[in-house]
Amino acid sequence: DTLDFDKEVESICPFCGVGCQVSLKVKGDKVVYAEGINGPANEGRLCVKGRFGFDYINHPHRLTKPLIRKEGAEKGLNVDPANPLTHFREATWDEALDVAAKGLTRLRDDHGGEAVAGFGSAKCTNEEAYLFQKFIRQGFVHNNVDHCTRLCHASSVVALLENVGSGAVTATFNEIENADVAIVIGSNPIENHPVAATYFKQFTQRGGKLIVMDPRGVGMGRFAAHRLQFKPGADVSMLNAIMHVIAEEGLQDDAYIAEHTENWDAMREHLKAFTPEAMEEVCGIPADELRAAARTFANGKNGMIFWGMGVSQHVHGTDNSRCLIALALMTGNVGRPGTGLHPLRGQNNVQGASDAGLIPMFYPDYKSVKDEGVQALYRDVWGVDELNPNPGLTVVEIMDAVYDRKIKGMYILGENPAMSDPDVNHVREALRRMEFLVSQDIFVTETACYADVILPAAALAEKTGTTSNTNRQVQMCRPAVPPPGEAMEDWQITTELAKRMGMGWTYDHPSQIFAEMELVMPSLANISWDRLEKQNAVTYPSLSPEDPGQAVVFGDKFPRAGGRARFAPASIIPPAETPDEDFPMVLTTGRQLEHWHTGSMTRRATVLDAIEPEANCSMNPKTLRDMGVQPGDMVRLTTRRGTIDVMARADYAVAENMVFLPFAYVEAAANLLTNPALDPYGKIAEMKFCAVKVEVP
Numbered sequence: 001d002t003l004d005f006d007k008e009v010e011s012i013c014p015f016c017g018v019g020c021q022v023s024l025k026v027k028g029d030k031v032v033y034a035e036g037i038n039g040p041a042n043e044g045r046l047c048v049k050g051r052f053g054f055d056y057i058n059h060p061h062r063l064t065k066p067l068i069r070k071e072g073a074e075k076g077l078n079v080d081p082a083n084p085l086t087h088f089r090e091a092t093w094d095e096a097l098d099v100a101a102k103g104l105t106r107l108r109d110d111h112g113g114e115a116v117a118g119f120g121s122a123k124c125t126n127e128e129a130y131l132f133q134k135f136i137r138q139g140f141v142h143n144n145v146d147h148c149t150r151l152c153h154a155s156s157v158v159a160l161l162e163n164v165g166s167g168a169v170t171a172t173f174n175e176i177e178n179a180d181v182a183i184v185i186g187s188n189p190i191e192n193h194p195v196a197a198t199y200f201k202q203f204t205q206r207g208g209k210l211i212v213m214d215p216r217g218v219g220m221g222r223f224a225a226h227r228l229q230f231k232p233g234a235d236v237s238m239l240n241a242i243m244h245v246i247a248e249e250g251l252q253d254d255a256y257i258a259e260h261t262e263n264w265d266a267m268r269e270h271l272k273a274f275t276p277e278a279m280e281e282v283c284g285i286p287a288d289e290l291r292a293a294a295r296t297f298a299n300g301k302n303g304m305i306f307w308g309m310g311v312s313q314h315v316h317g318t319d320n321s322r323c324l325i326a327l328a329l330m331t332g333n334v335g336r337p338g339t340g341l342h343p344l345r346g347q348n349n350v351q352g353a354s355d356a357g358l359i360p361m362f363y364p365d366y367k368s369v370k371d372e373g374v375q376a377l378y379r380d381v382w383g384v385d386e387l388n389p390n391p392g393l394t395v396v397e398i399m400d401a402v403y404d405r406k407i408k409g410m411y412i413l414g415e416n417p418a419m420s421d422p423d424v425n426h427v428r429e430a431l432r433r434m435e436f437l438v439s440q441d442i443f444v445t446e447t448a449c450y451a452d453v454i455l456p457a458a459a460l461a462e463k464t465g466t467t468s469n470t471n472r473q474v475q476m477c478r479p480a481v482p483p484p485g486e487a488m489e490d491w492q493i494t495t496e497l498a499k500r501m502g503m504g505w506t507y508d509h510p511s512q513i514f515a516e517m518e519l520v521m522p523s524l525a526n527i528s529w530d531r532l533e534k535q536n537a538v539t540y541p542s543l544s545p546e547d548p549g550q551a552v553v554f555g556d557k558f559p560r561a562g563g564r565a566r567f568a569p570a571s572i573i574p575p576a577e578t579p580d581e582d583f584p585m586v587l588t589t590g591r592q593l594e595h596w597h598t599g600s601m602t603r604r605a606t607v608l609d610a611i612e613p614e615a616n617c618s619m620n621p622k623t624l625r626d627m628g629v630q631p632g633d634m635v636r637l638t639t640r641r642g643t644i645d646v647m648a649r650a651d652y653a654v655a656e657n658m659v660f661l662p663f664a665y666v667e668a669a670a671n672l673l674t675n676p677a678l679d680p681y682g683k684i685a686e687m688k689f690c691a692v693k694v695e696v697p
């Protein structure tokens, strides 16, 4: 009887950056069924999360009323989300908003605007992300506002902005249809971008040559012409060796290099030292395999490169991306159908939230906060006298400043740093020390356990707004069901807070926010709210009101001074923490198919939780045998930052010196173990590599 429904509403899957369009079937006030529809990214397809991961919407843990911490109630992970009234009391919206606004205002007035920071969310709509950064920049006159992009593709975006001139993908992933060779590196799309993976598989079925590069022998490897299971952290040595072969054998595209790039001579000189023979020991791939993969990619007519967190979450994440950009440029693989650079985005709206300015160094559309002309535009559009020209702190830096009591209060919307940030023991202590925290979410998350005020928000299926997926496709989300109880949409809550802080906001529909965004964001040219309501999706850039948008960009010139892309040579930087006698193995973290990020939604989705109910790690069967551990037994993982006990699984895809640990499980939180060391450019933490000891508990 799940097929029995009263109405169907077209919206967007709330999970990964593929941004599948979905039809939600509603009976009464419940979503009872989900079906893929013909969106530009998914063409009717859905993965298990999109198909079955919706009933968290109706979970009894949903917040239905604002909550205020009881006098003297201890902060910490001691709140049962099923019964938060042990530590909080229910409040009216009026009271909760007053307490929240006064608490943040008091810190600003007593200590200056820098005493307050904000984390927005890639789970929210573009309009909500835009409003959130405006709230911090206008209300506190500084730029300490960031979101999960910092832990996702921040390093990729730095490299892309630096060398291509734009942080977004140069081609949609669906362009693989026109490619004959593709690289997937540091990414396991079968689990993390499952619908995109179906296009990749079809590409190989048509004869396309896939080159999979990953320290884990991950799923796409089954379809690969070349499978390079390199040593963890050795990306730069391997990629430089591949580029060395291309340059040495003259396989580069000289005409493209001459017409579209700069700094090739320095790059070619730099590559000379990276012979496959010198690099095979460093990266763990035999020289002849490096040569073969290089020839396959360079000899392809049209090539694409896809990458994930395995590339970005390193202290050398920016250098990893610089290498991938250089590889695409030297082979002339940007700007034509079937070519391009595509960092696969994580959260469903991480592209849109970044475009909308939820970043400490940029206003919307990646305009520098330092630029006086840009500041003048925002002073004019926002009607304010003063904006701060200094880039703000990033996610990990903000939490360090909270720990040091320099930042005294935060407004956290839809993010869960008590689970998602590296070294969460440190983060949880920072949250405990904070003088005043406003948490806005759909559940009492681990982070909300530390809040002074919790504001109940709507889930995506209860909202009106737009999101932008990994393909640069701006898509319309519509409310299928009303929010539970008194919960409100995030833009409404932020607007009410701003009003109480005297910021003069008058928004009463997301379309008004979108109209303001159109004034300041050239990327939204020709993409009106009305158009999105009619068409559901438009890819940016769109060149006219009739243009569905450009799937491939930069065929003519790059958006850099002089119109050329740039080669940025990268040298080998080792991981921040390498295995030693005390911690002899390598720990890497990631997602698994059924669970989304910190698990707050998918572990409350009946089907997904039934498939994957238990915290687990994966190790090579030989490693487990050597330890006398059976699959299903518990192991103890210890790093310099923490210890967890977790169930072990056998997986040949994991190298013998490695442990793979998903990060969705609070009872064995992976980020208790991870290293907060940062890439110096993207300020992204090295969550893909640290030294670990594995024991039998």
Ligand code: SF4
Residues within 6 Å of the ligand: 013, 014, 015, 016, 017, 018, 019, 020, 042, 045, 046, 047, 048, 049, 050, 051, 193, 194, 195, 196
């Ligand atoms: Fe949702 Fe991503 Fe799965 Fe599509 S591929 S249904 S967007 S989780």
